[in-house]
Amino acid sequence: WATVTLQNYFRLYEKLSGMTGTAETEASEFANTYDLPVVPIPTNLPMQRQDQGDLIYKTELAKFNAVIEDLVERYDAGQPVLVGTASVEKSEVLSEMLKRKGIPHSVLNAKHHAREAEIVAQAGRLHAITVATNMAGRGVDILLGGNPEGLARQEVLAQGMELDSDEGRALYEQLVPKFSVETKAEGEKVRELGGLYVLGSERHESRRIDNQLRGRAGRQGDPGESRFYLSLEDELMRLFATGAMSWVMGKALPDDVPIEAKMVTKAIERAQNTVEARNAEIRKDVLKYDEVMNEQRKVIYQLRSQIIDGDDLKESTIESLGEALQRVVESYCPSDYQEDWDVDGLLLEVALYYPTRFVADELKQASRADDIYESLLAEGMAHYEAKEQEVEAIEAGLMRQVERDIMLQIIDQKWREHLSEMDYLREGINLRAMGQQDPLVAWQAEGYSMFEQMLDGIDDDYVKYVMHAEVQVERPAPAPSAFDLNQATYEAPEDPVQSLPSASTFAPPTSAGGDGAPPMTLAAQQAPSFDDEPTMEPIVKGDNEKLGRNQPCWCGSGKKFKMCHGR
Missing domain, CATH: 1.10.3060.10 (Helical scaffold and wing domains of SecA)
Structure with a gap:
């Protein structure tokens, strides 16, 4: 079970490069680990997304109530909303609260990848509310108004046709132009409402994940909006933003009144920087220790390659x-x-x-x-x-x-x-x-x-x-005409490490001395011998002789007759 760290695995490649939308915050680690610079590429169209300030509440319940009020307001207006959560439990809580309000929505928790990709692709339609856990890595572009190809596929499947069949393909080609017109008109309405609204239910430890969630809105020059809701009971705030918590707790404000202060926002950023620095140091420390194994790994793999070649x-x-x-x-x-x-x-x-x-x-x-x-x-x-x-x-x-x-x-x-x-x-x-x-x-x-x-x-x-x-040459044994239990033989399980190809068998080293011989390494295991074991012979009885229930069974199994053939 060979092991290797991801860093050393990536460094096995002669050429190494990557592309992501959120690597700029980790530019120093990429430079130190892989000797790769991070080059930001300008957006294709100017960014129009409006990133609103964070709203901080004293309790998590007050935060969730505020989130639901915001979602109800956006749903009534028709604006699509993507809600990001940090755990499946939080997404289930929000889903239950939305059900009580009678708001239709979709919940994504990475259990059904194919179906969820279709749901995310349609998250930009009117009145769409999508609750997702850790949106990072979904890789689906959310189009305002919906995805016409996805809608066409759903319609073909709804009519009981297979997409690979001739009828399914013909229907699909007919539906795509129709849905393209509908989604285009719907997309214009969504743009008038402000585009996709991304709502984060809490901050993550890494700024990269927050940026990935925010980046779902305002793509390709579309309008968009984002905001994060936080509470003092969030894990990030409890562990790393104690100074900001003390300041907020000193304010005599009701639980349902949000706090919007630059000092708290700065404290959250510092907390995220602290967590990122800690995690980067852990990765750096692991890499230092793995350098020893990496050099040894190279020697062993080179040796194996020479032998295999x-x-x-x-x-x-x-x-x-x-x-x-x-x-x-x-x-x-x-x-x-x-x-x-x-x-x-x-x-x-x-x-x-x-x-x-x-x-x-x-x-x-x-x-x-x-x-x-x-x-x-x-x-x-x-x-x-x-x-x-x-x-x-x-x-x-x-x-x-x-x-x-x-x-x-x-x-x-x-x-x-x-x-x-x-x-x-x-x-x-x-x-x-x-x-x-x-x-x-x-x-x-x-x-x-x-x-x-x-x-x-x-x-x-x-x-x-x-x-x-x-070395012994093994000749194939003739196949028996029918399976016979009397011909079955016992064979000890073979050690997978010491087993060799069928063309060769190897005898282990043996000592010429007695008990004082040094122990042998890699000694081959031999099948146990059953030649000296006593065997039970069947008991021969006369035709008119009857066995007692406590007597040995006539079949020779060694059991009492009542526990064997006398049942």
């Missing part, structure tokens, strides 16, 4: 074998003094790499540790070459494919284990600050050390499996 691993195998034997000899024979040698342990360790024929007495005759290394390396190379000839005799080039298969599987398993260990390290790395350590520096140092250990483990396990590989 067909690199010959023979030289790498020989080199890894020599390094592995060198480590073993240095560990068990640290000097040229035989008193420091552990020859028995050395042979047990070497047996994990290949089945050595040396015995302890033979190795003790060596005068230097290097002599032991050279003897073991020569024997290991001979074993590898014999293995290669054996596999190549089956099919030319098969040994190289076997090496690639083993290496890929070991890399994948080791990388998964490494990711898990790095996640565990990341959870507690911030505690290093209590010990006067920089958590980021500690993360980088320990992450690099763990990565080096993982690479050594990959080479080590790879050598063990290649040197013990046993």
Whole structure:
């Protein structure tokens, strides 16, 4: 389960660019993270939307009552309204209040995307009231007067026709010109009423989302209007605008009287800036820690790509074998003094790499540790070459494919284990600050050390499996004429990490010693044997003999007769 942050994923592309209507507020983050400037593009036609000041109420109930009064007034005049909410719960509250007033409306909460796209496209018609949760990302242009193509599709479906049928397409082509005339005339009436009115029921933490909601009105030079209603019980106000709240609470005003003051508006902007700065710092911090994983990720993916592209691993195998034997000899024979040698342990360790024929007495005759290394390396190379000839005799080039298969599987398993260990390290790395350590520096140092250990483990396990590989050609078994339960066999579940293509099977490294052998890594799981288990034989009874209810059942299941065939 490989992971990557969005920032590093985007930076994998050689060319990177983007387009959005609300990126200007995050220009500094785009420059620091992606080294991309933000260039604002002038609007096609001059902006005519009127952005009204925020209205602040003491309680949320007073705010909602004011919102409903505004919606009723706009509905009676015929002006279309788009209401934006920050949560599904708030949209349901407003919807219930509108129902009590008898105002028809549509509620969008991202549950039915296709249907909701059609509703949003018609949100610019006369008397249309649309309540939407987080309008950001809908990507639907709201046309004043309605969308003629959408209305034509709805009419075709209403008459029970399919849009893909010949009749449906013919009817659709007839209806589009008709609805185009109607929506154009209706659009002129909407413009006279002031265009689309966007009403925000509360401010979001990010100014981008507020700007995206406001940007639904006044498109392509159309008139429009927007306003936000707030209360002191809104989450943004409670958490970040405490100074403004204290000022408002000091005013002896009724709950239903709105407050419109520049000081409160400025406090809200500062609160949004505070939240945006906090979130940007969190993203920046996550990116710093992910830089370590990003460099490691590049190394692993490059290594996998080289193997998949067909690199010959023979030289790498020989080199890894020599390094592995060198480590073993240095560990068990640290000097040229035989008193420091552990020859028995050395042979047990070497047996994990290949089945050595040396015995302890033979190795003790060596005068230097290097002599032991050279003897073991020569024997290991001979074993590898014999293995290669054996596999190549089956099919030319098969040994190289076997090496690639083993290496890929070991890399994948080791990388998964490494990711898990790095996640565990990341959870507690911030505690290093209590010990006067920089958590980021500690993360980088320990992450690099763990990565080096993982690479050594990959080479080590790879050598063990290649040197013990046993390739068998599987021939397809003849299909039985009919399924017979008596022919069914048990097969243990296969380890997906250690399973290999059907052309090859690999025996795990085995130790030449007893209980003192070092533990084997990546040991293959073998199917359990049931040869020694006792089997229940059916009980043979005479034709006239009757079984008691508490006697063993005649079928041999081992159950009492009353609990088996006696039911």
